[in-house]
Amino acid sequence: MITATVETRDNYLNHEYGVKSWLLTKDHKRIGLLYLAAITFFFFLGGIFATVIRLELLTPPGDLVSAQTYNKLFTLHGVIMVFLFLIPSIPATLGNFLVPLMIGCKDLAFPKINLLSWYIFMAGGACVLYAMLQGGVDTGWTFYVPFSTSYANTYVILTGVGIFISGFASILTGLNFIVTIHRMRAPGLTWFRLPLFIWSMYATSLIQVLGTPVIAVTILLVAVERGFHLGIFDPALGGDPVLFQHLFWFYSHPAVYIMVLPGMGIISEIVSVFTRKKVFGYRFVAFSSVAIAVLGFLVWGHHMFVASQSVYASLVFSFLSFFVAVPSAIKVFNWTATLYKGSISYDTPMLYAFGFIGLFTIGGLTGTFLATLGFDVHVTDTYFVVAHFHYIMVGGTLMAYLGGMHYWWPKMTGRMYPEGWAKLSALVVFLGFNLTFFPQFIMGYLGMPRRYHAYPEEFQVYHVLSTAGASVLAVGYLIPAIYFVWSLRFGKIAPDNPWNASGLEWQTTSPPPPENFEITPVVTYEAYDYSILEEMKVG
Amino acid sequence: MNPQFQLFPDQASATAVHLDHLTIYLLSIAAFFSTLIFALIFFFAVKYRRRSGHERVSEIGHALPLEIAWSVIPFVLMMIMFTWGASVFFEMSRPPDDAMNIYVVGKQWMWKTQHLEGQREINELHVPLGRPVRLTMTSEDVIHSFYMPAFRVKFDVLPGKYTTAWFNPTRPGKYHLFCAEYCGTLHSGMIGWIHVMEPAEYERWLAGGAGGESLASSGQKLFEYLACANCHRTDKPGRCPNLTGLFGSKVQLTTGETVTADEAYVRESILNPGAKVVAGYQNIMPTFQGQVTEEDLLQLIEYVKSLAKQPAPPPPAPGAARAARRAEPKQNR
Numbered sequence: 001m002i003t004a005t006v007e008t009r010d011n012y013l014n015h016e017y018g019v020k021s022w023l024l025t026k027d028h029k030r031i032g033l034l035y036l037a038a039i040t041f042f043f044f045l046g047g048i049f050a051t052v053i054r055l056e057l058l059t060p061p062g063d064l065v066s067a068q069t070y071n072k073l074f075t076l077h078g079v080i081m082v083f084l085f086l087i088p089s090i091p092a093t094l095g096n097f098l099v100p101l102m103i104g105c106k107d108l109a110f111p112k113i114n115l116l117s118w119y120i121f122m123a124g125g126a127c128v129l130y131a132m133l134q135g136g137v138d139t140g141w142t143f144y145v146p147f148s149t150s151y152a153n154t155y156v157i158l159t160g161v162g163i164f165i166s167g168f169a170s171i172l173t174g175l176n177f178i179v180t181i182h183r184m185r186a187p188g189l190t191w192f193r194l195p196l197f198i199w200s201m202y203a204t205s206l207i208q209v210l211g212t213p214v215i216a217v218t219i220l221l222v223a224v225e226r227g228f229h230l231g232i233f234d235p236a237l238g239g240d241p242v243l244f245q246h247l248f249w250f251y252s253h254p255a256v257y258i259m260v261l262p263g264m265g266i267i268s269e270i271v272s273v274f275t276r277k278k279v280f281g282y283r284f285v286a287f288s289s290v291a292i293a294v295l296g297f298l299v300w301g302h303h304m305f306v307a308s309q310s311v312y313a314s315l316v317f318s319f320l321s322f323f324v325a326v327p328s329a330i331k332v333f334n335w336t337a338t339l340y341k342g343s344i345s346y347d348t349p350m351l352y353a354f355g356f357i358g359l360f361t362i363g364g365l366t367g368t369f370l371a372t373l374g375f376d377v378h379v380t381d382t383y384f385v386v387a388h389f390h391y392i393m394v395g396g397t398l399m400a401y402l403g404g405m406h407y408w409w410p411k412m413t414g415r416m417y418p419e420g421w422a423k424l425s426a427l428v429v430f431l432g433f434n435l436t437f438f439p440q441f442i443m444g445y446l447g448m449p450r451r452y453h454a455y456p457e458e459f460q461v462y463h464v465l466s467t468a469g470a471s472v473l474a475v476g477y478l479i480p481a482i483y484f485v486w487s488l489r490f491g492k493i494a495p496d497n498p499w500n501a502s503g504l505e506w507q508t509t510s511p512p513p514p515e516n517f518e519i520t521p522v523v524t525y526e527a528y529d530y531s532i533l534e535e536m537k538v539g
Numbered sequence: 540m541n542p543q544f545q546l547f548p549d550q551a552s553a554t555a556v557h558l559d560h561l562t563i564y565l566l567s568i569a570a571f572f573s574t575l576i577f578a579l580i581f582f583f584a585v586k587y588r589r590r591s592g593h594e595r596v597s598e599i600g601h602a603l604p605l606e607i608a609w610s611v612i613p614f615v616l617m618m619i620m621f622t623w624g625a626s627v628f629f630e631m632s633r634p635p636d637d638a639m640n641i642y643v644v645g646k647q648w649m650w651k652t653q654h655l656e657g658q659r660e661i662n663e664l665h666v667p668l669g670r671p672v673r674l675t676m677t678s679e680d681v682i683h684s685f686y687m688p689a690f691r692v693k694f695d696v697l698p699g700k701y702t703t704a705w706f707n708p709t710r711p712g713k714y715h716l717f718c719a720e721y722c723g724t725l726h727s728g729m730i731g732w733i734h735v736m737e738p739a740e741y742e743r744w745l746a747g748g749a750g751g752e753s754l755a756s757s758g759q760k761l762f763e764y765l766a767c768a769n770c771h772r773t774d775k776p777g778r779c780p781n782l783t784g785l786f787g788s789k790v791q792l793t794t795g796e797t798v799t800a801d802e803a804y805v806r807e808s809i810l811n812p813g814a815k816v817v818a819g820y821q822n823i824m825p826t827f828q829g830q831v832t833e834e835d836l837l838q839l840i841e842y843v844k845s846l847a848k849q850p851a852p853p854p855p856a857p858g859a860a861r862a863a864r865r866a867e868p869k870q871n872r
Contacts, residue, residue: 067724140721146698147681147723151647235699241682242697275587278598281606306684307695308702311632315625322617326610333609336576339583341597346588354580361576365569372620374558374627375565378691381684381719445562446548447688449719452727456715 026111032097049077062454078141090262101505104186124166131158145233174208188523200265203293215251249300263400274350275342288327321371348422352403359395384444410494429476435469634705638673645683648725662731667741684720758842786847
């Protein structure tokens with residue numbers, strides 16, 4: 001039988017065995033899996049913090065944990081989810097695994113640097129974990145000064161060093177992708193034949209390389225002021241606290257696009273395969289990724305409308321922020337148009353893609369609300385903002401990540417996941433997510449400030465709904481965790497191309513051999529050309 | 540805020556009503572586009588579902604007019620958002636000239652408010668109905684944010700800097716005051732109440748308070764206590780500039796620059812006298828950093844302001860400053 005030959009076929013998983021073969025691997029696929037293990041750990045750790053936060057907020061008084069503990073919980077939830085889960089999530093796992101496969105080469109341009117980036121990431125993560133075990137940090141993930149430099153009595157520098165270090169992993173991954181995409185595309189694979197996932201990874205990498213050094217410098221300045229009392233940000237020492245906010249958001253706003261652009265890339269892949277159509281307006285979608293990456297650097301001041309920056313600066317930042325909405329809107333419309341006259345199937349990845357488009361639409365529209373000057377004054381630093389960025393980061397990025405994990409799981413592991421359970425979990429995640437975060441829009445507009453350990457009673461009804469939703473959401477995340485592990489041993493053996501997709505990653509075996517392709521593929525067709533596939537089959 | 544279930548917060552000022560109109564526009568746009576997208580996805584997903592392995596599709600690579608339309612139409616709608624939002628923002632940013640001034644000092648974890656008449660409050664603020672209130676705010680420690688949802692007012696309160704916000708209460712009642720910028724352990728305890736009172740009731744409250752002495756006269760006492768008057772003489776030229784008529788005027792500096800003597804200038808000149816030295820004077824003033832609190836500074840500023848209102852200030856009596864403030868031309872427009 002075919003299955004028997006698949007089992008014994010040489011692939012990147014059975015090529016070598018033992019811990020050392022993993023820890024010293026230079027294979028991008030194995031490094032992708034190393035990242036996967038690490039970020040899965042951080043995701044569930046951050047999720048535990050979120051669970052305690054939601055339980056605390058079930059009742060108005062701060063009764064479950066102390067105020068100090070609550071502050072540490074939301075800080076660690078933010079730090080871990082942003083820096084140790086969302087930013088590396090898609091690029092470092094799926095990106096690492098897929099970029100060389102999708103462009104038809106043997107590995108990334110710098111395999112050793114790729115492995116180094118994983119170790120740097122782990123060192124940064126270990127630093128944050130060590131700070132957590134020592135007693136944690138209570139500054140919020142935004143580290144606003146002068147609180148973080150002169151007032152907090154927690155492990156600010158240690159946590160900052162962790163983020164500082166992990167930033168270098170992000171820079172190296174970005175650098176590796178840029179060089180690889182420029183130099184190592186298979187013969188015939190021109191820029192406009194690239195899958196849109198590659199375009200989005202390229203745009204993301206640009207932000208990683210250009211933006212991350214700024215957060216590194218900012219954290220360093222915080223550490224210097226905190227450690228040596230040099231006046232940089234604290235007015236008592238002669239510094240300027242608003243300067244910190246400019247530096248922080250100069251990175252942290254583009255960082256949102258580091259998180260969501262790769263998700264958009266995944267959605268383009270999935271929507272195309274499960275409608276059997278080319279992505280509508282390929283060039284518009286490709287360029288919109290680059291446009292988002294570039295414009296994303298020009299809008300940081302919209303986080304500071306009430307922070308005492310000049311009203312004219314606010315005016316300019318508000319104006320520019322609407323420009324980011326245009327390429328985002330283009331993507332949503334183009335994915336929707338791709339469905340038109342397609343042949344749509346409802347496999348799990350497609351369900352996640354539907355979920356992404358819906359939730360990202362709401363997240364994006366509320367983003368334009370927040371770019372609107374007067375409106376932002378009322379809702380900034382309330383749950384409205386919390387709801388908005390969770391719609392983008394969880395409703396967007398995480399839905400895309402899960403969709404991508406299901407879509408490429410057969411390629412990564414050589415096993416199919418159980419379709420029934422997967423569909424169920426996609427539904428549970430979607431419902432749980434909306435129940436958790438939609439009420440937060442309403443309570444934010446009603447005036448519920450974020451980062452509150454205790455709150456006035458009139459907000460309780462929304463918090464109860466939100467906590468109920470979070471419980472559903474937690475179940476939705478646990479189900480895939482269980483069946484993915486289960487499928488490693490008991491899942492059906494995956495064929496090489498279970499979705500009948502046209503991407504190069506599907507033209508090799510599942511799982512791929514260590515060198516990815518026995519023969520370097522030559523590309524003569526555009527991405528998502530399914531008619532070619534039919535011809536190849538017939539031929 | 541009413542205890543019952545509601546979707547919009549209390550509207551206790553005209554600005555709140557203006558913002559809510561903008562919100563309704565935003566919500567309509569959002570409702571239209573999300574309904575459109577959801578409906579199309581749902582419709583396409585059902586209509587074009589794959590039937591029995593049949594994979595026939597119609598390739599429509601792109602349609603330029605359509606793509607331009609769905610780039611341009613949302614953009615135009617967003618420019619309306621931008622313009623409307625900016626106009627509400629400018630309304631929020633510009634206090635009317637006749638606004639009464641109230642000082643706010645934030646510190647971990649309380650709000651301290653001072654009325655010009657001398658009343659001081661903690662975590663509470665009493666204001667009269669129908670009169671614009673301008674808040675001049677600063678922080679003793681970290682960044683806070685003064686947030687009153689019922690008036691749709693929020694502005695950060697920073698150390699080392701004065702920021703302003705304003706509101707004009709149009710409905711009597713008791714409204715939430717929150718700190719909206721995370722400020723440490725008891726951030727969620729840094730809350731209070733805004734009491735909007737009928738003007739007559741407010742006058743009674745002012746008269747009955749424990750204050751007694753106006754902010755400006757507290758400032759004058761402090762001015763004397765700190766021996767500022769030894770150099771800043773008002774009767775004859777001294778070693779330092781005469782402060783009479785200073786506030787609000789243009790000041791020529793030794794560097795040749797000209798600055799307006801506003802709150803920030805006075806504050807800086809007390810804490811860091813060498814930063815902006817007036818032309819024709821030596822930098823001989825010692826710093827008062829560490830000797831005066833933010834509240835003291837506000838009293839001193841109020842005293843300096845009172846000197847601007849009359850050429851030669853008479854010896855202060857309780858209530859004199861209040862009368863002076865009422866006589867100020869700006870206040871009566």
